[in-house]
Amino acid sequence: MLFAAREGPGTILYNTGLTLLRSTLGFLIGFAAAIILGLVYTLNPVLREAVRALNTVLQSISVLIWIVVLVMVFGVLSPLPPVLVAALVSLPIVLAAVVAGLDTSSRKLAELATMLGASRLQYYRDFLLPSLAPSLAGATRSALGAALRISVVAEAFGSSGGIGYMIANYYNLAEPRGVFAWGVILVTVMILLDKLLLEPLEKRAARWSIET
Amino acid sequence: MEHRDLALRVINVYKSFGDHLVLNGVSLEAYRGEVVAIVGPNGAGKTTLLRIIAGLENPDRGSIVLHGKALLVFQENLLLPWKRIRDNIALGLLYAGLPREEINRRINEASQLLGITRYLDKYPWQVSGGTARKAAIARILVLDPDILLLDEPLAGLDIETRRALLERIKMIAHERNKTIIVVDHSIEAVAEHADRMYILSHPPARIEAHIDLRETSPEKRLPLIYKALSSLKL
Numbered sequence: 001m002l003f004a005a006r007e008g009p010g011t012i013l014y015n016t017g018l019t020l021l022r023s024t025l026g027f028l029i030g031f032a033a034a035i036i037l038g039l040v041y042t043l044n045p046v047l048r049e050a051v052r053a054l055n056t057v058l059q060s061i062s063v064l065i066w067i068v069v070l071v072m073v074f075g076v077l078s079p080l081p082p083v084l085v086a087a088l089v090s091l092p093i094v095l096a097a098v099v100a101g102l103d104t105s106s107r108k109l110a111e112l113a114t115m116l117g118a119s120r121l122q123y124y125r126d127f128l129l130p131s132l133a134p135s136l137a138g139a140t141r142s143a144l145g146a147a148l149r150i151s152v153v154a155e156a157f158g159s160s161g162g163i164g165y166m167i168a169n170y171y172n173l174a175e176p177r178g179v180f181a182w183g184v185i186l187v188t189v190m191i192l193l194d195k196l197l198l199e200p201l202e203k204r205a206a207r208w209s210i211e212t
Numbered sequence: 213m214e215h216r217d218l219a220l221r222v223i224n225v226y227k228s229f230g231d232h233l234v235l236n237g238v239s240l241e242a243y244r245g246e247v248v249a250i251v252g253p254n255g256a257g258k259t260t261l262l263r264i265i266a267g268l269e270n271p272d273r274g275s276i277v278l279h280g281k282a283l284l285v286f287q288e289n290l291l292l293p294w295k296r297i298r299d300n301i302a303l304g305l306l307y308a309g310l311p312r313e314e315i316n317r318r319i320n321e322a323s324q325l326l327g328i329t330r331y332l333d334k335y336p337w338q339v340s341g342g343t344a345r346k347a348a349i350a351r352i353l354v355l356d357p358d359i360l361l362l363d364e365p366l367a368g369l370d371i372e373t374r375r376a377l378l379e380r381i382k383m384i385a386h387e388r389n390k391t392i393i394v395v396d397h398s399i400e401a402v403a404e405h406a407d408r409m410y411i412l413s414h415p416p417a418r419i420e421a422h423i424d425l426r427e428t429s430p431e432k433r434l435p436l437i438y439k440a441l442s443s444l445k446l
Contacts, residue, residue, distance in 0.1 A: 111268055112290050115283055116304035116355070126303065130294045207337050208293045 011166075015182075016189060019162040022079065023151040026086020027144045031094050033087070038098035038132075039124065055099065058092040067154045076158035085154040086147035093146060097139030101132040109210065130208060137205030141198040148190055163189075216243040218279055219359050219391035220265065225274035227260055234260050236416035237274070242359070242408075244279075245389040246426075247382050249402040252412030258395040259287065261417075262361045265393070280358025280391075287363040289348040291336035297347045298332040304355045322350040326380055342373035346380070353384070359391040360384075366401050378405040403433045411441065 041051040066088050070081035109131060113123040155164025156171075163186050170178030220242040227235040234257040242248045252258050263269040265276055266284035291300050298319060305315040323329045326346040331339050336347070345365060352360060362381070366374045378394075382405045385392040396402050403409065403425070411421040421440050425433050 106288075106290070108286050108288060108290060112286065115266070116351070117307040118303070119307070122307060126295075127292065130292065133294070207335075210290060210293060 012185065015162050015166050016185060019082075019148070019152060019155065019164065019186075020189065020193075022082040022155070022162060023086045023144070023148040026083040026088075026151060027090045027140075027147040029083070029087035030090030030143065030147070031140070033091050034094035034098050035129075037095055038102060041099060041102060042128075051095070052099065055092050055095045058088070058095070061088075063089060063150050063153070067150075067157050070154070071158040077160050079159065081157070082151040082154040082159055082162065082164070086151040089150045090143040090147045093143040094136065094139045097135040098132060101135040102128075105131055106210065131210055133205045133208040134202075137198075137202040141194065141202050144198060145190060145194065148186075148193070152186060217245075218242075218277075219244045220279070220282065220393070221277040222261070222265065223275045223277065225261070225264060225271045225276070227257070227264060227269065227271050233416040235264075235271070236418050238412070238417060238419055239274075240410050240419060240422070242391045242393055244358070244391055245386055246407040247385045247392045247394060247405060249406035249409045250393060250395045250412065251399050251402065251409060252395075252397065252417060253414055254397055256397075256412045256415050257417040258397075258412060259363050261412075262363050262393070262395055265359075266361055278359065281356075282359035282361060283352045283355060283357040284361040284363060285349050285352050285365065287365075287367060289336070289344045291344055291347055291351075293336050296333055296335055297328065297339065297343075300336065300347060301332075301351045301354055303351065308355075318354040318356075319350075322353045325353070325384060326350050327376070340373075342369050342377065345369065346377065349381075357390070359393065362392065362394045364396055365394060366396055366398075374401060375404075378402065381405065399437055400434065403437055404430045409437065411437075 037051050037054070040047050042048075063085065066085050067081065070084050071078075074080045074084075105128065109127050110123065113127045118126065152162070152164035152167070155162035156168035157164075159165045163182055167179050167182045170176075170182065218241060222238060222240045225235050225238045226233070238257075238261060240248075240250070250258055250261065260269060262284055264271050265278075266282055268284065291297070292303075295303075301319050301322065302315050305318060310318075319332070320329070323332055326349060328343055328346045328350065331343050331347070336344055339347070349360075349362065349365065365377060365381070369377065381392055381394065384390055385407075394402055394406065399409070399411070407424075407426045409421075409423045409425060410419050411423070412418070413420045423437055423440050425436070428436055
């Protein structure tokens with residue numbers, strides 16, 4: 001309470017909102033890139049292997065490297081590093097789910113689309129992409145959580161606001177209570193996000209599993 | 213001599229997957245307006261045969277002569293759970309670019325034929341397995357195929373639903389002059405409603421018996437079939 005009174009609800013809401021905005025934006029960029037790479041994955045065997053290799057590379061690069069490089073490139077006060085690092089963390093998680101979904105997607109679903117006279121675009125739009133919804137919902141849950149956690153770290157390294165920035169600020173002031181309080185806010189936000197949005201989304205998407 | 217319009221002729225078809233011979237010179241015929249049952253043990257190549265007829269697989273040897281359009285209803289319903297039953301049935305019609313009135317007319321007609329009109333606005337996960345199966349058949353039926361290929365349409369259905377579905381299938385064949393080919397592993401399940409029956413051997417599959425059931429009353433069909441089979445010493 002003392003902490004809340006000292007920071008003021010405006011500061012808490014502003015910095016929490018900033019972190020949520022950056023991590024969500026980064027997640028959406030990573031998600032969109034994963035979907036595009038997923039479509040590339042379906043085009044031919046060479047591109048399929050290229051996408052697989054790219055995902056392996058992305059998964060094996062440490063988040064710390066991304067953060068340091070992005071802060072060096074865009075500067076300490078830039079809002080971009082937290083957004084981009086959230087995108088780079090989300091991308092391989094979502095792409096792995098897309099690739100797994102495509103690998104297990106029924107050949108018969110493609111045959112059915114062909115028999116019904118669907119064009120390639122109609123097949124993607126009406127059959128393939130919606131069929132990935134259950135695995136994408138699970139990946140969204142993991143990726144958005146990871147994006148939030150990692151963008152906070154990026155904010156701590158270099159940013160002008162956000163939960164991570166506030167934690168780093170209190171750390172530099174040697175005030176562990178402030179660090180702890182912002183840590184509690186972060187955990188609370190993550191739990192609320194998961195329980196109120198991501199878990200119901202995943203349950204709803206499970207209905208979209210095709211009987212095969 | 214009785215005149216019947218030939219709808220399909222399968223001529224000496226062979227099919228292997230790797231070293232595994234599945235179809236070993238299968239030949240059969242089907243005519244318009246009849247239900248033909250193809251029965252055989254699991255793994256006998258029934259599905260492969262249907263897929264070849266539908267053009268989804270190529271035979272290694274032999275040929276298929278089709279008089280009209282043949283479409284396959286897969287064993288799995290493959291209804292899209294994110295679309296209502298009505299929209300699932302409409303898919304092929306939309307892709308064909310038909311006007312909305314014609315799409316609605318065909319959907320209503322097919323759903324009445326199959327008895328699923330009151331489920332049209334439900335999602336696939338809100339209906340029973342029998343209704344979902346009928347919806348999968350309706351989705352193909354609205355495309356007006358001359359030959360409807362049904363891959364184990366009775367799988368997973370209870371006895372009453374099986375009987376009702378087969379009665380609808382028979383009605384569609386006879387009243388709409390469609391050729392309907394039903395494959396199943398159970399002779400008992402399809403004997404009552406088939407006009408003719410082909411029985412496949414254990415793999416690699418050949419036609420072991422061809423039995424015309426049109427003139428045989430339902431209660432005499434099974435004895436006739438068993439007699440034919442015993443003479444073959446299967």
